[in-house]
Amino acid sequence: MMGAFMKNLPRGAGLAGALVVLIVAASFISPHFLNPINILNVLRQVALYGILGVGMTFVILTKGIDLSFGSTVALTGVAGALLLEQGVPIALMVPACLALGVAIGAANGFGVSYWRIPAFIATLGTMVMVRGFALMLADGGTVNPGRHADTFFFLGGGYLFGVPTPIYVFAVVCAVAAIVLGYTPFGRAIYAVGSSEEAARLSGINVPLVTFGVYAIGGFLAALSGLIFLSRLSVGDPNSGLGLELEAITIAVIGGTSLFGGEGTVLGTIGGAMVLAIIANVLNLAGVSPFSQQVVKGAIIILAVLLETGRRSNK
Amino acid sequence: MTAALKLEHISKSFPGVRALADVSFSLRPGEIRALVGENGAGKSTLMKILSGAYSADEGRIELFGEHVVDPTPASMIGRGVAVIYQELAQAPHLTVTENVLMGRLPMRAGLVDWPRAHRTTAEVITRLGFEVDPRARIGDLSVAKRQMVEIAKAIARNARIIVLDEPSAVLAQAEIDQLFLIIRQLAAEDGVAFAYISHRLREVFEISDTVTILRDGKVVHDGPSAAMTTDGLIRSMVGREVGDVFPTRHPRIGAEALAATGLTTRTMLKNAGITLRQGEIVGLFGLAGAGRTELLRAIYGADPVESGELRVKGRTVTTGSPRRGIALGLGLVPEDRKTEGLFLIQSVGFNIMSASLGRILRRGLLSSLLEKQIVRGLIDRLHIKTPNAATAAQNLSGGNQQKCVLARLVSAGCEILLADEPTRGVDVGAKREIYDLLVELAESRGLAILMASSELPEILGLCDRVYVLREGEVTAELDARRTTEEEVMHFAALH
Known part of the structure; x- marks a missing residue:
């Protein structure tokens, strides 16, 4: 009966339902949850992690994975802080850091598509290397951008019309990503490559280029997220961003992106980011220790995949 | 007992x-x-x-x-x-x-x-x-x-x-x-x-x-x-x-569409040559391992070629990639429909449009409206039985899946169709529909069709001419209407 019930659900209905249940439960667990200030807080979390989730969605759609996001966040943070410290204007520093992210992503993409290294291994390698570069640049410590940090604080910590800036950034990222995936030949090619590489090739799709592209996009979004973290923390920390790639994978998977490629949407990823942020928020409000929170998060990943495989096998 | x-x-x-x-x-x-x-x-x-x-x-x-x-x-x-x-x-x-x-x-x-x-x-x-x-x-x-x-x-x-x-x-x-x-x-x-x-x-x-x-x-x-x-x-x-298994043919054969000479690949083909004319259905027969699939893929540009010359509509060309092949008007129906032909988890519409997205591109973006029109038109014309265009290709029967692959090629403006076992794993009724479709494409739209098959009756029943392959070489070119199974087998298996 459960099987028949699940089979008749449209895609994404499970996620929407889970969100509603979560919000209702959260408002019962803590009276502070529905407080506007708290809601903006949650949305800021959604934005911070959601950007990475969107990047990961691109990569996973091609049946890939990128483990270097967290390290890229750290390296762009350190590099950005160093540039600010040197007095480089923000208008130059930001594109430079984004270019750095694209370069890391491009390296991943090159290894995966042209050298045919399994994505897991290629990005595991860059994850370690990039973290090493961040530590080298920061000389083991942290980098304080000094007085220039104040103006840059706006990107991650500021408000525009009473709404935290990262939410605007996230909204733009999502809109562009949704258009690219849904309404461009490149987006179609991403789904095609993820569904069947050989069929994509025989359909005239440049598979290596598409693969290369999604990793570059992933690197770009990781760098963007690194800049926002730098702005919020006001310090470049080579040890920051640990495990963020796992967070991003969780968000994408909860959002219905299939690890087997070819299936997933930006809207789902937004939902995934919301689920994760609300759970973290409620656990915080309820005073659950960060250690137990990790256990809960892990359990959620397994549950999300379980529900996903259930939906598939019921087809 | x-x-x-x-x-x-x-x-x-x-x-x-x-x-x-x-x-x-x-x-x-x-x-x-x-x-x-x-x-x-x-x-x-x-x-x-x-x-x-x-x-x-x-x-x-x-x-x-x-x-x-x-x-x-x-x-x-x-x-x-x-x-x-x-x-x-x-x-x-x-x-x-x-x-x-x-x-x-x-x-x-x-x-x-x-x-x-x-x-x-x-x-x-x-x-x-x-x-x-x-x-x-x-x-x-x-x-x-x-x-x-x-x-x-x-x-x-x-x-x-x-x-x-x-x-x-x-x-x-x-x-x-x-x-x-x-x-x-x-x-x-x-x-x-x-x-x-x-x-x-x-x-x-x-x-x-x-x-x-x-x-x-x-x-x-x-x-x-x-x-x-x-x-x-x-x-x-x-x-x-x-x-009754095969449709009656009324071939209207035109100018040369494709000529391959001396095609040689590292592993299989040896100096293979064929010609195809517009409106013609040509069979490609050989036992397993004779190089049928390899020849089609080499022409299409899916596999690298060591030497050989390819002429499309009278012009000497180089293929080298499926992308280039498609641009030249070539289309491949791959041998393995499920892994090479289709994006199984994607919709029928996605599959049909995947090689001709340029047709629905307006100001840099894909138009869903145009896509729906084209897809619906092809579903009707090719009699693809599907609940709707959004149904995943994996939920269709083998015959209808194959028609999706053909619809994709039609949409991409394919003029030279290279079909590798187009009726494999397809039930009897659907087989006839695919034959009818191939005949229609050849006779009313002037497509040149090269069809590899391991089923001799299919080749003799449908084709105008047949090339026989053995160990990567073309051993015979026969008139499909005059030859017999025995004669074809003789060239496919001798020595």
Whole structure:
């Protein structure tokens, strides 16, 4: 009966339902949850992690994975802080850091598509290397951008019309990503490559280029997220961003992106980011220790995949 | 004598399809029974019920006089049933011994007793009269040898009933002869009963004592093979006169569309050359491993070519990539529809549009409105049976999946169609629809079609000319209307 019930659900209905249940439960667990200030807080979390989730969605759609996001966040943070410290204007520093992210992503993409290294291994390698570069640049410590940090604080910590800036950034990222995936030949090619590489090739799709592209996009979004973290923390920390790639994978998977490629949407990823942020928020409000929170998060990943495989096998 | 196997009044339905209706099938010890029928007639379903992979909705299974209540694959193997599938389920990295004795390697003191394992395997292999090193990796063996290894595995498990699902599809004549020798020996000396599934009717007469013919899930004939003729067999299988299987042709042949000369690849093709004219359907025949697929892929640009020249509509061109091939007006219907042809998890519309997105591009973005119109038009024109354009391709029948692949090529403006086994795994009715479609594309739209097939009747029934390949070389170019199966086979198999 459960099987028949699940089979008749449209895609994404499970996620929407889970969100509603979560919000209702959260408002019962803590009276502070529905407080506007708290809601903006949650949305800021959604934005911070959601950007990475969107990047990961691109990569996973091609049946890939990128483990270097967290390290890229750290390296762009350190590099950005160093540039600010040197007095480089923000208008130059930001594109430079984004270019750095694209370069890391491009390296991943090159290894995966042209050298045919399994994505897991290629990005595991860059994850370690990039973290090493961040530590080298920061000389083991942290980098304080000094007085220039104040103006840059706006990107991650500021408000525009009473709404935290990262939410605007996230909204733009999502809109562009949704258009690219849904309404461009490149987006179609991403789904095609993820569904069947050989069929994509025989359909005239440049598979290596598409693969290369999604990793570059992933690197770009990781760098963007690194800049926002730098702005919020006001310090470049080579040890920051640990495990963020796992967070991003969780968000994408909860959002219905299939690890087997070819299936997933930006809207789902937004939902995934919301689920994760609300759970973290409620656990915080309820005073659950960060250690137990990790256990809960892990359990959620397994549950999300379980529900996903259930939906598939019921087809 | 008790029957080795009795399947009685078996029925089995799948959502929307009655695969088997009141089917009875029996085997005596030592009997070799052919099971024939068109694709979709229910042969595979029946054999999966025998293997325990499917459970029947109705009916009774009896093995050696014993009623089997709740068959599972493991219990059926335990009772002596071995099914050897066309696509061999072997582990390529394991050795012959590991495959033959899989799950039952001899142990000594908690460890595998390898010397004994290899000895046992060698004994079985010798008994079957073929030669292979028990220590060889399966992946390094020829398909024929792998087939023998599967039979050895069945014998090592003391199988009393062996089902062979199209064993000869991938074998050369000499290998088939050896296989038949082994089958006859096992049947006569050890009383092993065989169910032999094949499309090759000549083999059916050569090997089998009795024949069961399935059509649309029902038994339409059951009797001694000697009392049957080829024509009678085909009539029973197809349920209509042979002439009706193929559409009538009214070819309108135009100028040269494609000419390939001296195509040579590193592994297969040797100096192969063909020409194709507009409006023409040309067959490409060869035994397995003759290079049919390789030739189509080389022309299309899917595989690298060492040397050779390609002329498209009179202009010398280089292909080199599918992308380039498509731009030149070439289109490939790949051999393996499920992995190379389709994006199974994506929608019918996605699949149809995937090679011609440029048609729906407006100001840099894809227009869903235009896409819907084009897709709906093609679904109607090609009679693709699908609930709607958003249905995932994997939920369509084989024939309709193939039509999606063809629709994609039509949408991409393909002028030269390279079709690799376009009707493989497609049921009878849909086969005819695909033939009709190919004929329409050639005769009303002037497409040049090169169709590789392993089914000779299909080539002779549909094509204008036929090229015969052997070991990567073109050995003959024949008029498909005047030649005979024997003549084509002569050029495909000689030497």
